[in-house]
Amino acid sequence: MPGRTELAAWKALVAHADALAGTHLRELFAADSRRGERLGLEAAGWYLDYSKNRVTADTLRLLLQLADACGLREHIDAMWRGEAINSTEKRAALHVALRAQTGEEFLVDGIDVVPEVRATLERMADFSNRVRSGEWKGHTGMPIRAVVNIGIGGSDLGPAMACEALRHYSRRDLEFRFVSNVDGTDFSEATRDLDPAQTLFVVCSKTFTTQETLANAHAARTWLLQAMGVEHAVSRHFVAVSTNAVEVAKFGVDTANRFGFRDWVGGRYSMDSAIGLSTMLAIGAENFRGMLGGFHAMDAHFRSAPFARNLPVLHGLLSVWNTNFLAIESAAVLPYDQYLKRLPAYLQQLVMESNGKQITHGGRRVEYATSPVWWGEPGTNGQHSFYQLLHQGTRRVACDFIGFRDALNPLGNQHELLLANLIAQAEALAFGKSRQQVEADGTEQALIPHRVFEGNRTSNVLLAERLTPATLGALVALYEHSVFVQGVIWDIDSFDQWGVELGKQLAARIAPELADPKLPLAHDSSTNALIRRMRLRNT
Numbered sequence: 001m002p003g004r005t006e007l008a009a010w011k012a013l014v015a016h017a018d019a020l021a022g023t024h025l026r027e028l029f030a031a032d033s034r035r036g037e038r039l040g041l042e043a044a045g046w047y048l049d050y051s052k053n054r055v056t057a058d059t060l061r062l063l064l065q066l067a068d069a070c071g072l073r074e075h076i077d078a079m080w081r082g083e084a085i086n087s088t089e090k091r092a093a094l095h096v097a098l099r100a101q102t103g104e105e106f107l108v109d110g111i112d113v114v115p116e117v118r119a120t121l122e123r124m125a126d127f128s129n130r131v132r133s134g135e136w137k138g139h140t141g142m143p144i145r146a147v148v149n150i151g152i153g154g155s156d157l158g159p160a161m162a163c164e165a166l167r168h169y170s171r172r173d174l175e176f177r178f179v180s181n182v183d184g185t186d187f188s189e190a191t192r193d194l195d196p197a198q199t200l201f202v203v204c205s206k207t208f209t210t211q212e213t214l215a216n217a218h219a220a221r222t223w224l225l226q227a228m229g230v231e232h233a234v235s236r237h238f239v240a241v242s243t244n245a246v247e248v249a250k251f252g253v254d255t256a257n258r259f260g261f262r263d264w265v266g267g268r269y270s271m272d273s274a275i276g277l278s279t280m281l282a283i284g285a286e287n288f289r290g291m292l293g294g295f296h297a298m299d300a301h302f303r304s305a306p307f308a309r310n311l312p313v314l315h316g317l318l319s320v321w322n323t324n325f326l327a328i329e330s331a332a333v334l335p336y337d338q339y340l341k342r343l344p345a346y347l348q349q350l351v352m353e354s355n356g357k358q359i360t361h362g363g364r365r366v367e368y369a370t371s372p373v374w375w376g377e378p379g380t381n382g383q384h385s386f387y388q389l390l391h392q393g394t395r396r397v398a399c400d401f402i403g404f405r406d407a408l409n410p411l412g413n414q415h416e417l418l419l420a421n422l423i424a425q426a427e428a429l430a431f432g433k434s435r436q437q438v439e440a441d442g443t444e445q446a447l448i449p450h451r452v453f454e455g456n457r458t459s460n461v462l463l464a465e466r467l468t469p470a471t472l473g474a475l476v477a478l479y480e481h482s483v484f485v486q487g488v489i490w491d492i493d494s495f496d497q498w499g500v501e502l503g504k505q506l507a508a509r510i511a512p513e514l515a516d517p518k519l520p521l522a523h524d525s526s527t528n529a530l531i532r533r534m535r536l537r538n539t
């Protein structure tokens, strides 16, 4: 197969982007009075307005041709068939099976995995019901009042984001904390006001070999045992979520308290697997099922809708357009909902660990840009921070605005203010304010250039009626599939993460060198000097 840049659709997009370079969004809107509605799409409770992307009907036609030329349909089918689409690790990437509905079958190596998924969900529901009802008691016979999730990356960001996003639906008499960083401050601050007798640790690690998580889990064990005095207290205060039964048992967690999942669930795609146990403890099994229902609704849409009306496909292709043909290097996710404050951090891992790659499935170096840098903050806070750059900076940032029609916490007219700001920002980015308008305001001559907004800046607006478990699930599934679409176009493996290995190996070498000043150092001169400097505390 020819390289991506050799494809006719790719070449046509390059020429098309050139031809469109001088066209402003103002002109595109002026030429089509219904653009704002025509370039809108609804699925699984979400409405996407993509009209403020710098695209025409031709752009969309060519992007869809590119998707066909890259075999997007075949790749989606392969994912659903449980094929080893994670080519470098020779594994399926079948997170869609985690939200399978009655009657659906997902095969991995010829075996339907849905019954096991269902059985795990049942066990999680049973356990969380017992904890939430107070039937599950700690070692001294007291009910659990605090849940501390210990994990990092996908074993932290998903449940941390979901617990925050769905706090409105959560049990307020249970406290939820998340410990991820190997910095002892994280554990110490998370537990300093907790009562060990009423604390449950949920240790989440797909591999159960992750340095940070094991260090924190050992700290938690020590913290608990110092209070309880006896080893068997561990079984009432620790549960583990992992694919690695052997290491869980070695750590001392009762195997009855292990919740499993399979290696075909990537860490950053695992928030709806047993890794979501903390989420279920917070919102209850019914709401967790509601969230899975939302994921599934977006999955079903992604699987069946024609590409031209397919929300994740269009979202992904627009990101490709912005990245490869408009040379936009960064994307901001801007949720206008305080409950979604951890969504940007969650999406950073989902997007950048998935598509921050430069080698194709075939082992060649790509000749085009891959994942943009993702970042973000909730609105309206970001407006008083980095939006200056979004509006007038020299760099272009593609923005995703996210909002909900109904307030979960109505307070005077604050929700209207919130939504007004969201809509206004997208409008300002697209249309800006021309020199003539600024002059007409009677602006002092010297200030005119400073007060001009050139506009023509790209954004998507994603709207739903209300933040619910289901709309959250659908939103996450939308981004998961969008990332997949981008990975297919870029011909990269979106499901491995070799780029995190080298740092881990070097840290494992440096840790003992820091601890023992007598060990000889054989790094480069900078690394050696840094190690020596940080050793000083020991000498």
Ligand code: F6P
Pocket: 152, 153, 154, 155, 204, 205, 206, 207, 208, 209, 210, 213, 267, 268, 353, 497, 500
């Ligand atoms: O180092 C990156 C990573 O492997 C992520 O992909 C993963 O989500 C995280 O570490 C945690 O891994 P584990 O769940 O195995 O502890």
